[in-house]
Amino acid sequence: MTTDGGSGPHGPAERPKRRGRPARTAEATGPGARERILEAARTEFAERGYDKTSIRGIAKRAAVDAALVHHYFGTKDEVFAAAIEVSFEPALVIPAVLAGGTDGLGERLARYFIGVWENPATRAPLLAIMRSALTHEAAAKVLRGFVLRRLLERVAETLDVPDPTFRAELAASHMIGIAMLRYVIKAEPLASAEPEKIVAMVAPTLQRYLTQA
Amino acid sequence: MTTDGGSGPHGPAERPKRRGRPARTAEATGPGARERILEAARTEFAERGYDKTSIRGIAKRAAVDAALVHHYFGTKDEVFAAAIEVSFEPALVIPAVLAGGTDGLGERLARYFIGVWENPATRAPLLAIMRSALTHEAAAKVLRGFVLRRLLERVAETLDVPDPTFRAELAASHMIGIAMLRYVIKAEPLASAEPEKIVAMVAPTLQRYLTQA
Numbered sequence: 542m543t544t545d546g547g548s549g550p551h552g553p554a555e556r557p558k559r560r561g562r563p564a565r566t567a568e569a570t571g572p573g574a575r576e577r578i579l580e581a582a583r584t585e586f587a588e589r590g591y592d593k594t595s596i597r598g599i600a601k602r603a604a605v606d607a608a609l610v611h612h613y614f615g616t617k618d619e620v621f622a623a624a625i626e627v628s629f630e631p632a633l634v635i636p637a638v639l640a641g642g643t644d645g646l647g648e649r650l651a652r653y654f655i656g657v658w659e660n661p662a663t664r665a666p667l668l669a670i671m672r673s674a675l676t677h678e679a680a681a682k683v684l685r686g687f688v689l690r691r692l693l694e695r696v697a698e699t700l701d702v703p704d705p706t707f708r709a710e711l712a713a714s715h716m717i718g719i720a721m722l723r724y725v726i727k728a729e730p731l732a733s734a735e736p737e738k739i740v741a742m743v744a745p746t747l748q749r750y751l752t753q754a
Numbered sequence: 755m756t757t758d759g760g761s762g763p764h765g766p767a768e769r770p771k772r773r774g775r776p777a778r779t780a781e782a783t784g785p786g787a788r789e790r791i792l793e794a795a796r797t798e799f800a801e802r803g804y805d806k807t808s809i810r811g812i813a814k815r816a817a818v819d820a821a822l823v824h825h826y827f828g829t830k831d832e833v834f835a836a837a838i839e840v841s842f843e844p845a846l847v848i849p850a851v852l853a854g855g856t857d858g859l860g861e862r863l864a865r866y867f868i869g870v871w872e873n874p875a876t877r878a879p880l881l882a883i884m885r886s887a888l889t890h891e892a893a894a895k896v897l898r899g900f901v902l903r904r905l906l907e908r909v910a911e912t913l914d915v916p917d918p919t920f921r922a923e924l925a926a927s928h929m930i931g932i933a934m935l936r937y938v939i940k941a942e943p944l945a946s947a948e949p950e951k952i953v954a955m956v957a958p959t960l961q962r963y964l965t966q967a
Binding site: 672674676684693707710713717719721722723726727728730731738742743746750 | 881884885887888889894897898906919921923924926927929930931932934935938939943944952955956958959962
């Protein structure tokens with residue numbers, strides 16, 4: 542089973558396009574198609590939840606053929622994983638967070654996670670993901686795979702502590718729980734607290750988990 | 755709006771019972787009725803979720819009249835709050851946890867929360883509560899009220915730190931997040947870790963939030 546959400550090197554987007562065809566065809570297979578599919582997937586999962594989202598619905602929203610969704614991402618679970626990934630942008634952000642070394646790592650990670658949640662464009666799909674994981678084992682399984690492979694292992698492999706994955710999971714659990722209380726349950730004063738106030742309190746916790754043996 | 759889920763002093767359970775009536779009547783209004791209703795409510799909310807649970811369904815499962823459920827608990831939201839409360843037993847446990855003073859407070863709280871989650875009888879309803887809170891604003895509102903009033907404020911009022919409720923919420927968020935990753939997403943190695951291993955790592959975090967200015 543492949544879990545790589547990346548587009549193949551020989552996808553339809555790379556096929557030579559004939560001139561003069563209706564614009565809709567270029568839209569349907571053009572270089573923006575993969576991004577449009579991901580955006581549509583995020584919206585569909587956010588609005589409809591894991592269970593009710595279909596490849597066909599995603600294709601329709603992205604104005605592409607369902608076969609193109611399959612082509613780029615594979616199964617529904619793989620689209621789901623890719624939609625999670627695009628919210629976190631781990632390929633872009635995690636290396637930057639880790640590149641600074643262990644000094645201030647907790648603070649950079651706390652700020653990164655709060656930033657992802659504070660951004661309305663990424664918050665809605667993340668809430669949908671949490672909702673789906675709580676209600677559908679298939680979604681929990683994708684999240685488990687994604688969380689472990691893409692985020693936690695990536696952080697864990699740079700740590701010089703015993704049980705690095707366990708430590709990374711404790712750090713992640715804290716950020717997930719803050720998201721639950723702040724954005725879902727909306728418990729005050731946490732729900733209205735300034736992001737930097739949360740970062741200031743949480744950073745030492747993450748720092749201890751990730752760097753102190 | 756009353757949010758006290760306790761039975762009134764003049765509830766049917768306290769009415770003098772006539773001897774010789776059919777057993778079902780004693781069951782339906784006897785001293786065990788309140789506990790049976792709560793147990794039924796926990797099971798209904800756990801199995802069916804917030805949205806699909808009704809006073810009538812709870813009454814049926816508890817083999818009592820729906821009016822008795824209303825009598826003891828009021829609205830569906832109030833039954834929901836009482837069902838949450840019975841899982842945490844805050845009236846019994848929180849004073850005991852707090853009575854020891856600030857020394858080891860983080861460790862006692864961590865052990866208490868992990869214990870509640872490790873117990874299958876309380877875990878299922880708690881998962882249902884989290885599920886409901888993520889999918890229904892009404893359930894989130896009850897949880898917000900309950901979490902704030904019954905648990906967090908109770909802890910917060912004993913703390914000698916700035917922003918005690920904010921601190922208590924940060925502590926609670928960590929325990930909620932651990933529950934998500936350990937019991938719902940089942941991320942390893944956290945999902946299989948010994949409870950005491952988690953307590954040992956998390957206790958200093960809670961201790962810092964709750965006691966260090």
